[in-house]
Amino acid sequence: MALRQLIPFLLSVIILGCKPNSKSGLIALNSRIDTVKNRIALDRNVLKYVKYDSNSIALTHATVFDGKGNPAKEDQTIIVKNGYFEAIGQNSEIDIPEKATVIDLRGKTVIPGIVGVHNHLHIPRFPFVGEIASKLYLASGVTTIQTCGAASPQQEIDLSKKIEQGQVIGPNIVTSGPYFTGNGGNLNMIIPESDQQIRDTIRYWAKKGVRWFKVYRNTSPKDLETIVDEAHKQGAKVTGHLCSITFEQAVKIGIDGIEHGLNSASDFRNNKTFGICDGSREYMDQLEINSNEVKALQSLMIDNDVFLTSTLSIFEASVPERAFADERTLAIMSPMQISEYTDRRKNFDSMDSKDGVREKRLKRIMQFERQFYEMGGTLTAGVDAGRHVLPGFGDQRNFELLKEAGFTNQEALKVMTTNGAKVLSNRNIGSIVVGKKADFVVIDGQIENSIRNVALVFKDGYGYDPKLILEDIKGKFVIDQ
Structure with a gap:
């Protein structure tokens, strides 16, 4: 079986074996996700659209919809390690990893991709x-x-x-x-x-x-x-x-x-x-x-x-x-x-x-x-x-x-x-849950006001700048040949 096919199974084993975080009592990964899989390296022509490419990212003070039908949670911190969600919880209860890139999301909303x-x-x-x-x-x-x-x-x-x-x-x-x-x-x-x-x-x-x-x-x-x-x-x-x-x-x-x-x-x-x-x-x-x-x-x-x-x-x-x-x-x-x-x-x-x-x-x-x-x-x-x-x-x-x-x-x-x-039978995406892929969207403001105000799009833990992408394709959809 290919490694990419084993990843969801291995992650589930890791998650089930996790212990509560000593500070918060929240579930977090003891085994680092980077021991399971390294992210695909992006070509230069893709990286030009990426604003955040750190392997360790902490997004703080966010309003978060987990995608599972639950109401939003306020003042949340999300830790992303090597393209996966490593910890999610109340801002005051989550430790920020050393050398993590910290992104303050006050006034912003996070939803799953x-x-x-x-x-x-x-x-x-x-x-x-x-x-x-x-x-x-x-x-x-x-x-x-x-x-x-x-x-x-x-x-x-x-x-x-x-x-x-x-x-x-x-x-x-x-x-x-x-x-x-x-x-x-x-x-x-x-x-x-x-x-x-x-x-x-x-x-x-x-x-x-x-x-x-x-x-x-x-x-x-x-x-x-x-x-x-x-x-x-x-x-x-x-x-x-x-x-x-x-x-x-x-x-x-x-x-x-x-x-x-x-x-x-x-x-x-x-x-x-x-x-x-x-x-x-x-x-x-x-x-x-x-x-x-x-x-x-x-x-x-x-x-x-x-x-x-x-x-x-x-x-x-x-x-x-x-x-x-x-x-x-x-x-x-x-x-x-x-x-x-x-x-x-x-x-x-x-x-x-x-x-x-x-x-x-x-x-x-x-x-x-x-x-x-x-x-x-x-x-x-x-x-x-x-x-x-x-x-x-x-x-x-x-x-x-x-x-x-x-x-x-x-x-x-x-x-x-x-x-x-x-x-799609893909349990590795679709919600903001520890152990899943870090595919998510940062909305500028409250989602009630506009889901169109996309500030950042994270896929595999890479943070893309939507403005750069849209600027690149102005007037190009679709050109008759």
């Missing part, structure tokens, strides 16, 4: 925008992404390896295989001709390290059965943007996750044909979200441990009353992207009247997700970048929209951090 699980490295018409997108993700506080379907799988794999080796800047990337769809679906996706083709495709990409496959709107139930069966044999998971297949059918087939919430649920369509993406969508305007039939469907998902991914920011981009790009977004977008945004905005503004239909649908999608969470479902989040919703920026907007949907600060953060780590 965001784990985005619908975070593409492509956008419509551009099959790979990974170089710029990866910088945007990291500068926004997104330290791990699952790409949820790849238009260019090999380029994703190559970029992921370069980031892992410290050669280029970006979040940790959990890669995806190519999309599967069905007859009538997108021609740039795989439309299976046989079960064997499906199995061969999954085996090919699984050998390259891919552990996620996504089915799209026109996938047939029969093909989904084969996809799920083979993916699970290869130790991979399957998620889907559904239409031809209902949520109920997908859950019973064995899918692991479902994307976009209520917006992709065809269970409630009138005149729907089995296995076909058809039927009317009156349900989006008429369905009672707290009805027994909706709760029964959500209970089925929960009982079968099927997660649901929220992508509120991209749906909001289609709501005329809300589809506005802020100044920081316009600063990053290329002239071509700005022109397209301006045209869309003119079209919205020229409408004779705004009936609020899509606004009401957004509210119903929010209600569906809130109810799923309250019932005990695993809700995750991702940006699904497109239009004027940029990688990373859209993840931050998701937090604001989850708050609008009724989630508390700590609940919204749990959705975007710990729950993401859970569905």
